[in-house]
Every structure is written in C-alpha cells, then in structure tokens.
Amino acid sequence: MSIQNLNTFDPFADASKGADDDVQDGLVHIRIQQRNGRKTLTTVQGLSKEYDLKKIVRACKKEFACNGTVIEHPEYGEVLQLQGDQRENICQWLTKAGLAKPDQLKVHGF
C-alpha cells in the first residue's frame, strides 16, 4: 500500500501543469500606466496565444464601458490595452470567464 514506487505520483506534474486541462499557462501581468493628467491605461500581458484576444477585448470594452485595443508586441506577443484603471475589473472578468485562475494573475502598479 505504502510502497512509493506504486504510487501514481507524476513528478513532472508541475512541468506540464496547465498544458493539458487548461489553456492559460504562466502569469498574466496586469499593469497600470499613467497618461496625461488623471488618465490611466491598463495593460494585460501574457494571456495564452490560444485565446482570441480580439474577442476578449470586444467583451471587455462592453463590460467595462471603456475603449480598448489589442497590440501586437514582438517580445510579449499580443497585449490587451484598456483605457482607465481596469485592473480590478479585468481580474474579476478573467476569473469569472475561466480564462485564468486567480493565482495566475499578477497585478502591478500602485
């Protein structure tokens, strides 16, 4: 019963975590940047390539009543950009939509 070798423990579980059952792997960085005056900008970097960011931004724009766009970045891939401080909103939305788990979200900024 307690023989270690017979246990079905996968030592590589961590390495392949997320690859099979859910699409999002790695952290999603949610940042805020100041623009001129009181205006701010929220960027979401690191969403899985499997996701259709265009669809996501469309949904977010509607949900948060803000403008937004998808920016193609050579290093960071597709980045979501939303007007205003949408950090709370986007965290909740991504979690609710099941696109990312709360521990995969890394919120930056002040």
Next chain:
Amino acid sequence: MAEDDAIFDPSLKKKKKKKKTSFDIDAALAEGNTENDSAPANDADNKESAAAGEDQDDGNVDIDLDFTKAKKKKKKKPFTAEDLDSVDNKIEIPQEGSGDVDGGVDDSFDLELDFSLSKKKKKTKKPKNLDDLIAETEEKDEDQENVDENSTQWVNSDRDYTYDELLNRAFEIMRDKNPDMAAGKKQKFVMRPPQVVKIGAKKTSFANFTEICKMLHRQPKHLLDFLLAELGTSGSVDGNSQLIIKGRFQQKQIENVLRRYIKEYVTCHTCRSPDTILQKDTRLFFLQCETCGSRCSVASIKSGFQAVTSKRAAIRAKTA
C-alpha cells in the same frame, strides 16, 4: 503529587508520544482538573471555586502572603524552568519550518496539550488551597508585566482558554526569553514613510529614496528598477539624491509599492526577518537570510510591456 510530577517531567518526546496514544485520557485529566464547561459534574467544582474566589477577595492580602512566600518559590521554579522551556522548544520547531500556520491542527494539539499539562500542574495543586493558586497567578501577573493581560485572562476565570490565547501566550513567553529573536516584534521592522512631493503637474519627487535604500540595505538601482517597473513610468535620481518620477503619485501609492518590494526582496520568505542579503548569481537574484540561513530565488524585475503614452508625433519626431 509525586505521580503527577513523574508524568510531567519527561521531555518533549514523551509528551508527544503520550498525546498520540492516550490523548483522551490526558485531556480528560486536564479538563477534570480545570474548571470546565460541559460536564455537569463540574458544577460543584465551579461553585466551590467561586466561593473560594469570594473568600479570597476579602482576605487575599494577609493570608496569601503567608503561604506564598514559602510556597511560591517552590512552585515557581519548576514552572519556569520546565514548562516555559518546553513551550519554547515546542514553538521553535514549527517556526523553523515556517509551517506553523499551515500545520495548524497538529501544532494546535501540541500546544494545547502542552498547556493543559502545564496547567494541570497548577491545578493539581489546587485542591490543597485554591487561594494560594490564585494568589500565585496574580503575583505572576505582577511579576511578568510584559505578558499581555489578554493572554492570561483565562488563568483566573472560569472559562476555557481559546487557541488564540494560548498561542499568544506561547509567543509572548518566547519573546520574553529570546528578546533578540527575529520572529517577535522585530519582523514588523519600522520603516520611515517615503517623502513624496509633487513637482509641478507631471512629476513626483521621492525625497528620501536614497535613505530608504540604505535602511533596506539594497542597491538604489534595484529599488529604482522595481519602482519604475511597477509604476510603469520612467525616472532618475537627481543630484540631491532624490528620485524624480514621471507622473503624479501620492505617498500612499509609493508606500504600497515599497511594501511589495520589501515583501519580495527584503524580508526573508521563510522567517520574515529583514536581515537579508540580496545576491546576484548567474542572472538570478537570491535572497540570503542572515537569521535562519534560508536562501531562495526572487523574481527578477521586468517592466514588461509598456504602452505608448506620450504623443506619438513626438516620438516620430525623435526617431525620424
């Protein structure tokens, strides 16, 4: 009495063993001796103790002093020498592993048992003269003023102690015994708040930036990188060693970021001691703790994607 002492004397290991094999008996013993909640049989005890308490209120000073001076010395020694030590040891074990919160169930049992034992010791002497016991605890309170009242409230009362009280008590004893230990008050080490001043409409000055770097024993560049990456802006240290950041930031916001920096790059991830060294080793940063010796890698600072926020025409003009 002698029997009981024989049970208490053995060291931690034995207690632990006992806990596993015959915890119920122990608990029952301890509970039977303490004034307890559920058992109706204890009502009589409660009344007695209450009555005794009333008596004691009147004649407290005269009678007790007679007893205690001789008695206290005898009693106090075993209590501080053995029980406090054992408490120390008990706490230190989970503390080293830092899993004291996670392993709540097991530890709590350990603690509870420990205290029930130490309590039992007191209580087993209770039948002799309750006044004496109460007087003793009172005097102890006076003696150890640094022990929080909160944690010793149950000593005199009829109610059962809660886990938190016991935990507090254990930590207080631990702190009293090891004033230089980092796990105590030291972990909330005092930070001077950042002095943040607005410069015009678009810039912010972090006046005591260099001073705070010195306090945290970190390279100004490292903190600078972190601050700028987190705030998603640019900035630099000027001639007066103050940090000028582009954008408008309030002290509260800078404080938030600083707090995150301290959590990630200053305090030890294992014991939370701020006595740490940040080393760069093959492109990775490691946080080496001087208190507990733990060494763990910390996230490298990346500013990540930066959206274009300035006027595009200006950029085009620059690059063109």
